[in-house]
Amino acid sequence: MKNIIFILLFVVLSGASCEKEHEVVRSFCFWKTDLNFEKEDDSLIKDLNVKHLYVRFFDVDWNPYAKEPLPVATINDIRLNESNPEITPSIFITNDVVLHSNKIQLDSLAARIAQRIQIIGTRMNETKADKIANEIVYPKDYYKNKNFKRLNYDSIKAIELAKLKVDFKEILIDCDWTEKSKENYFYLLKQIKKNSPAVSIAATIRLWQYKYAEKAGIPPVDKGLLMCYNLNKPDDLQTKNSIGTSEELAQYITHDKYSLKLDIALPLYSWAVVFRGNQFKGILSDYDQLRNDSVKLKKASDTKYILQDDILVGQTYLRNGDEIRIEKISEDELGKMISIVTSKIKIDNQTKITFFSFDKKYINDYGTQNISEYYARF
Numbered sequence: 001m002k003n004i005i006f007i008l009l010f011v012v013l014s015g016a017s018c019e020k021e022h023e024v025v026r027s028f029c030f031w032k033t034d035l036n037f038e039k040e041d042d043s044l045i046k047d048l049n050v051k052h053l054y055v056r057f058f059d060v061d062w063n064p065y066a067k068e069p070l071p072v073a074t075i076n077d078i079r080l081n082e083s084n085p086e087i088t089p090s091i092f093i094t095n096d097v098v099l100h101s102n103k104i105q106l107d108s109l110a111a112r113i114a115q116r117i118q119i120i121g122t123r124m125n126e127t128k129a130d131k132i133a134n135e136i137v138y139p140k141d142y143y144k145n146k147n148f149k150r151l152n153y154d155s156i157k158a159i160e161l162a163k164l165k166v167d168f169k170e171i172l173i174d175c176d177w178t179e180k181s182k183e184n185y186f187y188l189l190k191q192i193k194k195n196s197p198a199v200s201i202a203a204t205i206r207l208w209q210y211k212y213a214e215k216a217g218i219p220p221v222d223k224g225l226l227m228c229y230n231l232n233k234p235d236d237l238q239t240k241n242s243i244g245t246s247e248e249l250a251q252y253i254t255h256d257k258y259s260l261k262l263d264i265a266l267p268l269y270s271w272a273v274v275f276r277g278n279q280f281k282g283i284l285s286d287y288d289q290l291r292n293d294s295v296k297l298k299k300a301s302d303t304k305y306i307l308q309d310d311i312l313v314g315q316t317y318l319r320n321g322d323e324i325r326i327e328k329i330s331e332d333e334l335g336k337m338i339s340i341v342t343s344k345i346k347i348d349n350q351t352k353i354t355f356f357s358f359d360k361k362y363i364n365d366y367g368t369q370n371i372s373e374y375y376a377r378f
Contacts, residue, residue: 022347022348022349022351023349024347024348024349024351024352024353024375024378025051025052025349025350025351025352025353026048026049026050026051026052026353026375027050027051027052027053027054027263027352027353027354027355028050028052028053028054028354028355028356028357028358029053029054029056029090029265029354029355029356029357029358030053030054030055030056030357030358031056031356031357032056032075033073033074033075033076034075034076034077035055035075035077035078035079035080036077036078036079037079037080037081037082037083038081039081039082040360041081041083041358041360042081042082042083044360044363044368045083045085046083047368047372048363048368048371048372048375049372050085051085051086052085052086052087052088052352052354053085053086053087053088053358054088054090054172054225054354055075055078055087055088055089055090056075056090056091056092057074057075057089057090057091057116057117057120058071058072058073058074058075058091058092058116058120059071059072059073059091059092059093059094060072060091060092060093060094060097060109060113061094061096061097062094062096062097062099062100062101067100068101068105069093069097069101069105069109071112071116074116074120075120077127078120078123078124078127079127086169087124087168088168088169088170088171088172088202089117089120089121089168089171089172090171090172090173090174091113091117091171091172091173091174092174092175093173093174093175093185093188094175095175095176095177095178095181097109097175098175098177098181098184098185098188099178099180099181099184101184101188103184103187106184106187106188106191107191109188109191110188110191110192110194110195111191111195113192113195114192114195114196117166117168117171117196118166121166121168122166124166125161125164125165125166126161128160128164129157129158129160129161129164130157132156132157132160133153133156133157133160134153136151136156136160137150137151137152137153137156138150168199169199169200170199170200170201170202170222170223171192171196171199171200171201171202172202172203172204172225173189173192173201173202173203173204173221174203174204175203175204176204176206177209177216177219179215179216182216182217185219186217186219186220189201189203189219189220189221190220193220193221200222200223201221201222202221202222202223202224202225202263203219203221203223203224203225204224204225204227204265205219205224205225205226205227205258205260205262206227207226207227207228207231207249207252207253208252210226210252210253210258211251211252211253211254211255213257213258213259218258218259218260219260221260222261223260223261223262223263224258224260224261224262224263225262225263225264225265225352225354226262226263226264226265226341226345227265228244228249228253228264228265228266228267228337228341229243229244229265229266229267229329229356230242230243230244230267231243231244231245231248231249231252232244232248234271234273234280234283234327235273235280236280237275237278237280237323239325240303241303241327241328241329242273242327243267243269243270243271243327243328243329244267244329244337245333246333246336246337246340249337249340249341250340253340253341253343253344253345254344255344256344256345256346258345262345262351263351263352263353263354264341264345264347264351264352264353264354264378265354265355265356266334266337266338266341266353266354266355266356266374267329267334267355267356268329268334268355268356268357268362268363268366268371269285269328269356269357269359269362270326270327270328270329270362270365271283271284271285271287271326271327272284272287272290272291272324272325272326272327273324273325273327274316274318274322274323274324274325275322275323275324275325276319276321276322276323281322282316284313284314284316286313286314286361287313287324287326288361289313290311290313290318290324291326293311295308296308296309296311297324300323303325303326303327304323304324304325304326305323305324305325305326306321306322306323306324307319307320307321307322307323307324308320331366331370334374335374335377338374338377338378339377341378342377342378347378351378353374353375353378355371355374
């Protein structure tokens with residue numbers, strides 16, 4: 001009898017432990033106008049075992065002159081070199097678009113979004129076919145082979161292109177909708193689904209939309225991507241860290257009742273916020289040259305510095321006396337944020353854990369080993 005009880009207890013405990021074991025989908029956001037991977041990018045993807053990328057395909061903004069929504073900032077090129085992560089096309093839509101558009105315009109917009117994604121996907125396939133055709137027509141060391149007979153490039157490319165299909169599994173729509181715009185926005189999401197019925201539709205969820213779900217509404221999509229950063233406006237001089245803090249995150253993730261399956265997005269970037277005479281002057285994303293200059297930059301606190309001379313950083317002219325606030329999520333803070341998320345939100349082997357954003361500078365700054373450990377904590 002004791003043996004039977006022991007066996008049953010072992011089975012129950014084993015089942016419980018297996019239920020908790022999962023490997024999340026390792027993901028990154030890519031938010032530039034060109035995706036042209038180099039060997040170092042491929043190495044980072046491989047080292048981090050990244051399986052998925054959210055790639056910003058284009059934005060949609062309200063044109064006040066045409067009085068209609070129009071696409072802007074379309075991605076120019078997508079070349080992944082040796083990497084082969086799954087890509088989710090991501091489209092940012094301003095709140096003005098859904099505030100000002102009527103139903104007819106939203107119907108048209110949904111159709112145009114599907115068409116533009118198809119066009120970009122076709123261009124991606126042409127790039128792939130071009131690479132394959134070049135490798136076939138011009139194999140390695142072909143010029144050393146005296147008997148080498150070159151094949152017709154155009155014919156090979158056409159054959160390879162015919163094999164490739166535009167078959168994205170998911171589309172992400174990014175919009176910080178409000179109570180006033182949610183009716184139009186949710187209508188647009190339904191129309192996007194109608195235009196791409198075989199594709200899973202996901203929507204970004206801001207933290208206020210998560211906490212106040214009854215007020216904000218739940219978007220009619222298949223999944224949500226919870227954006228766990230950009231908690232405050234950077235133009236406030238009193239802000240400690242506009243990217244976010246674990247303390248602020250805990251004030252938003254207060255329940256586990258959100259009715260939409262959620263993927264998670266966390267910050268993995270830094271920037272410098274500039275003030276002049278207490279007035280916000282802008283944000284510098286490339287500030288390494290400035291940060292490393294201990295002569296021209298005087299430390300005032302852990303995150304604040306005072307410029308000691310006039311200086312040009314990239315295309316930005318800074319003046320003596322400007323206050324610089326360096327914002328970054330520390331390793332300790334990021335660990336706390338992960339603990340807050342996992343305490344309330346169900347994570348399984350289908351959950352995408354996404355860091356914003358894929359950039360060699362940020363990844364090398366945090367370190368691939370640390371980032372891998374962040375993924376493993378889910």
